[in-house]
Amino acid sequence: MRQPPPLQEAHRYPVVSALAVAAFTATVAWWCKWDVESYVMSGRFWPGEPWRLITSTLLHVNVVHLAFNLYWLWVFGTLIEGVFGSLKTLGLVLLLAAVPSAAEYALLHGGVGLSGVGYGFFGLLWVLNRRDSRFFGAVDRATRRLFVWWFFICIATTVLEIMPVGNFAHGAGAAVGVLLGHAISSSGRRRGVFATALIVLSVLLIAAAGVWRPYVNLTRSVPVDLAHEGTVALQNGDNQRGAELLRKSVALDSKDARAWFNLGVACHRLGLEDEASKAYERAFALNPAEPGLRAVLAGWKVYSAYKAQQASQFEEAVRLYKEAAAFDRKNAAAWYNLGLCEEKLGHAADAIEALENAVRLDPNPAFREALESLRGPKPQH
Numbered sequence: 347m348r349q350p351p352p353l354q355e356a357h358r359y360p361v362v363s364a365l366a367v368a369a370f371t372a373t374v375a376w377w378c379k380w381d382v383e384s385y386v387m388s389g390r391f392w393p394g395e396p397w398r399l400i401t402s403t404l405l406h407v408n409v410v411h412l413a414f415n416l417y418w419l420w421v422f423g424t425l426i427e428g429v430f431g432s433l434k435t436l437g438l439v440l441l442l443a444a445v446p447s448a449a450e451y452a453l454l455h456g457g458v459g460l461s462g463v464g465y466g467f468f469g470l471l472w473v474l475n476r477r478d479s480r481f482f483g484a485v486d487r488a489t490r491r492l493f494v495w496w497f498f499i500c501i502a503t504t505v506l507e508i509m510p511v512g513n514f515a516h517g518a519g520a521a522v523g524v525l526l527g528h529a530i531s532s533s534g535r536r537r538g539v540f541a542t543a544l545i546v547l548s549v550l551l552i553a554a555a556g557v558w559r560p561y562v563n564l565t566r567s568v569p570v571d572l573a574h575e576g577t578v579a580l581q582n583g584d585n586q587r588g589a590e591l592l593r594k595s596v597a598l599d600s601k602d603a604r605a606w607f608n609l610g611v612a613c614h615r616l617g618l619e620d621e622a623s624k625a626y627e628r629a630f631a632l633n634p635a636e637p638g639l640r641a642v643l644a645g646w647k648v649y650s651a652y653k654a655q656q657a658s659q660f661e662e663a664v665r666l667y668k669e670a671a672a673f674d675r676k677n678a679a680a681w682y683n684l685g686l687c688e689e690k691l692g693h694a695a696d697a698i699e700a701l702e703n704a705v706r707l708d709p710n711p712a713f714r715e716a717l718e719s720l721r722g723p724k725p726q727h
Contacts, residue, residue, distance in 0.1 A: 347486040350421045351428075361435045362423035366416050369460060372404040373412050387447060387456030389575040389591065392556030399444040399552075405458040415460040422467035422484075429480050438526070442466030442519055445548045449518035452554035453564050457512035462519035468493050469523025470530075477531035493520075518551060560598055569599035577608050585615040596628075603632035607639060610646070619650060630673070644674035652683065660687045671703075678708035682716070689720060 356363040376382050385401035406412035427435040446462025472490065474481040497520075500511035522544065529540035560568050576591030589612035595605045610625035626643045633639055651666030667684035670677060685700035701717040704710075 347421075347489050348425060348483050351424050353420075359424045359427045359432075361432045361439060362419060362427050365423070365439060365460075366419055369404045369406065369416065369419075370412065372401075373406040376405050386458065387451040387555075389559075389571055390578075391451075399447045399555075400440060402447050402456065402458050403443045403460050403463060406460075407458065411459055415464055418464040418467070419460055422464070422471055425471070425481070425484055426467060438466075438470070439463060441526075441548065442522060445522050445551050446512070446515035446519040448552045448555035450512045450515040452551060452559050452562055453514050454512075455565060455567060457510075457515055459512065459515075461512055462515040465493065465497075465516045465519035466523035466526075469520040470527045471523075473524055473527025474531055477527070518547075521547065560594060569595045569602060569605070572598070573602060573605040573608070576605070576612070580608060580612055580615075585612050588612045589616060589618075596625075600628075601632055603629045603636070603639070606632065607642070610642075614646070622646065623650060640673050644670045644677055644680070647673065648677065648680050648683075651680070651687075655683060655687055658690075660690045663687045664691065667700075676707055678704045678710070678713065681707065682710075682713050685716065685720070694720065 351358070372382070372385070382405060384395075385398060386405065387398050387402045391398035406415065423435070423439075426438065430438070442463045443460070446466065447456070450457045450462075468485065468489075471481055471484040475483070475485045497513070497516055500509075500516065501513050503509040504511050504513055525540050525544040525547065529537055529544055532540055554562050560572070572591045572595035576588045576595060579585075579588035579591060589609065592605055592609040592612055596602060596609060599605070606625050606629035610622045610629060613619070613622035613625060623646060626639075626646050630636075630639045630643045647666050647670035651663045651670060654660075654663040654666060664684060664687045667680050667687065670680040671684065674680070681700045681704035685697045685704060688694075688697035688700055698717065698720055701713065701720060704713045705717055
């Protein structure tokens with residue numbers, strides 16, 4: 347294997363040097379409890395925050411992870427930048443960061459680190475080492491063995507739950523690097539075949555991470571991830587996106603009461619009252635022991651009933667007030683308004699019963715006055 351240049355020559359390799367400094371700085375900041383949520387892979391990357399495909403590769407879990415990746419970035423990257431130049435190397439880095447990140451997130455949880463770039467450089471130089479005289483000696487037998495064995499060791503540590511590793515990122519990086527190496531070193535129709543395969547693979551993996559993730563992901567975390575992203579969107583005031591993500595979440599896992607509740611909140615904010623009501627009811631049905639859900643659903647019913655009452659839709663209002671009272675029998679306002687609506691419909695006995703419940707729960711003078719008015723004047727002795 348060729349010896350890498352000394353660090354004193356870092357200025358000759360601006361892309362590799364800047365990437366190494368960025369990775370070191372971002373990683374140390376993360377270790378110092380800097381909030382990196384905006385930089386790691388999540389459902390927000392598609393379509394609004396595509397930079398996460400790149401920025402997630404700058405972060406590293408520990409010293410060994412960082413040192414290993416930075417070492418091979420320097421060994422392989424300086425050789426590539428020295429031959430291809432800084433602009434082409436920048437393009438290679440972006441490609442080899444984005445596609446492996448997408449592969450890992452599409453199929454599992456997503457990860458961090460420059461391993462995908464490292465394996466991409468390795469795959470690229472493995473091919474060019476045999477096909478391009480400028481790269482002869484770039485990857486020797488010992489280096490090939492190291493990367494191949496390390497690939498399978500990482501799979502083993504992940505399967506045995508000793509240390510989780512981004513194995514799909516490693517594999518995708520190597521595959522992209524090999525295809526790229528053949529595309530660069532081939533000519534004519536053969537070059538076109540490899541270039542087309544590279545483009546198709548890259549597009550499919552990025553699309554799988556964004557559009558198809560719910561259908562291709564191998565874990566059961568997608569509904570949870572979608573629900574979390576939807577909740578974050580609601581907290582940030584993006585109600586439309588929150589509703590979209592939460593709909594996807596409950597479509598994949600219809601038994602998540604909290605996701606249904608948050609979907610109700612999103613729909614309420616968007617004025618989608620029927621959908622909001624159904625979402626709240628679904629949340630309550632899944633977790634009827636949660637007092638907060640019962641109170642929210644009762645309040646929502648009262649809100650909807652009052653709107654119907656103001657529109658003189660008294661039968662609809664009565665139905666909703668009764669549902670509200672069924673969820674929260676101590677809601678005096680619901681009983682009071684139910685009594686008023688029953689009176690409008692000419693149901694005197696039902697109106698009196700509802701108003702009596704309201705007065706019993708809250709001796710509000712308005713409640714008592716309405717009840718006494720409905721009962722009529724007391725007989726004189």
